[in-house]
Amino acid sequence: MQKTKGQKLKDEVSKRAKALGFDLVRVTSADIGSVAGDRLRQYVAAGYHGSMLWMPETLERRSHPQNLWNEVRSIVVLAMNYGPDEDPRPDLQHKSSGNISVYARNRDYHDLIKGKLKEVASLLASRGGEDVKVFVDTAPVMEKPIAQLAGTGWQGKHTNLVSRELGSWFFLGTIFTSAELPEDTAEIDHCGKCWRCLEACPTNAFPAPYQLDARRCISYLTIEHAGPIAHEFRAAMGNRIYGCDDCLAACPWNKFAQSAKEMKLQARTDLVRPPLQQFLSFDDATFRKFFSGSPIKRIGRNRFIRNCLIAAGNSEDASLIPQVTSKLGEPDAVVRGAAVWALSRLCDAQTLRSLQLANAPFEQDAAVLAEWQQATA
Structure with missing residues (x-):
């Protein structure tokens, strides 16, 4: 024909x-x-x-x-x-490293x-x-x-x-x-009774199957959300500093998945389990240079550092305390607030109290003061 x-x-x-x-x-x-x-x-x-x-x-x-x-x-x-x-989920166990979404x-x-x-x-x-x-x-x-x-x-x-x-x-x-092209046949749903993606979500971001509440989604919180991240989600974020792949990675249909053929989509070695210590040292110029050409650049240095501080707070790694402490003097209040929370997870009560007293005369932001109050309660 x-x-x-x-x-x-x-x-x-x-x-x-x-x-x-x-x-x-x-x-x-x-x-x-x-x-x-x-x-x-x-x-x-x-x-x-x-x-x-x-x-x-x-x-x-x-x-x-x-x-x-x-x-x-x-x-x-x-x-x-x-x-x-390979499956990216084991990277979540490397708590002193940041986890970046595969894409x-x-x-x-x-x-x-x-x-x-x-x-x-x-x-x-x-x-x-x-x-x-x-x-x-x-x-x-x-x-x-x-x-x-x-x-x-x-x-x-x-x-x-x-x-x-x-x-x-x-x-x-x-x-x-505007051309008329022959149509292909629409795909049907093949999920069946599987719930693995919903069960995998660390923050219960799915009110029901086929519904996503972005306000609870780690990808939204680390990328789109500009302010402080609600306390209820911080521990669940683990070391995720940009996006989350859990619901994608849990899907059984990934048995048919293939590794990326396009070189520019294959993972940079320095973005697979990168040390939080490195990222916490970034000023704006270093951040922009390191992430030039990367989608991460668009969220800006301060939002990225906020994410890294939350990951540091979840790391159980006391060696990060000096770098986290240095963020108490940052111009951005959201960064300072995240630093307070991270220190509350990494420091003993006496050290935390001394840091609060040292920084109290200079802190004017109500949200950061509330972080200190909650951290030392």
């Missing part, structure tokens, strides 16, 4: 995308219906988005692809594997994938004669529901996308086009 023009174009796009390192290429119609948008509205109404104000601000544009661009007819969904060489152990995937998407989109535009737009994560696009409709995978009980071919470890990018 002779291929249609749309099928030929789709095949050519898929071939080019895979040559550039994408592992899966699927297509769905831009007419996705109203279900995903309704669920998004319910999520925001419940307050599960926390301080991510961009979610309610972009709610209507995000709720349907044609609200973002009314000329879109088809959406090409591309997946790129970033799987680790952030090398280059910023936004830049890497967007560049490759543009190459694929250019081919689509030149061959098809239609308009295109590319999006990676930061745009108001419901990537996961769209990817499920395209057959890339399904949203598991942890709300992340799971693939029968790639397991849990892959990035998504989308190309919106």
Whole structure:
């Protein structure tokens, strides 16, 4: 049977995308219906988005692809594997080291994938004669529901996308086009009775299967949340200083996962179990240089040091006390407050009291004073 023009174009796009390192290429119609948008509205109404104000601000544009661009007819969904060489969970036992989410152990995937998407989109535009737009994560696009409709995978009980071919470890990018391309079959849910991802969460961030309360999620707390981290979550954070992989790593479908083929997504050796002592010494310039090209850079040095201080407090490593103590003089109150908490976990009562007396004349922030009060109660 002779291929249609749309099928030929789709095949050519898929071939080019895979040559550039994408592992899966699927297509769905831009007419996705109203279900995903309704669920998004319910999520925001419940307050599960926390301080991510961009979610309610972009709610209507995000709720349907044609609200973002009314000329879109088809959406090409591309997946790129970033799987680790081994299960990252044993790294959590190295308490004097920081644990960084697998996806952030090398280059910023936004830049890497967007560049490759543009190459694929250019081919689509030149061959098809239609308009295109590319999006990676930061745009108001419901990537996961769209990817499920395209057959890339399904949203598991942890709300992340799971693939029968790639397991849990892959990035998504989308190309919106005004061209009409043949659609792939939507994927169905294969979670069955499994609850491992929900049981793995250290902070009970799932109110129910398929629902995530970001306000309790360690990835949100260490990356998106700017202020002090609530006490109830600090011990559960362990040594996680940027993101959390527990619900992803627990998924049995990872038996099909593969190690990343793209060199820029393979873990830097200095970001696998990096010593907290090293990071606690970073000033702003050192932080920016060390994490140049990394997604970690975007949270800024102070938020990163806050995370490292909480990890230090959970480390049981008294050798970190001098560096933690030095953070009591930091300009940022959130950093000082985290230092107080860490010292309350590392020091004996007499040492902690002497540190409080030494710093009391200079401390003016109410939140930090409250940390001291709670630490010495």
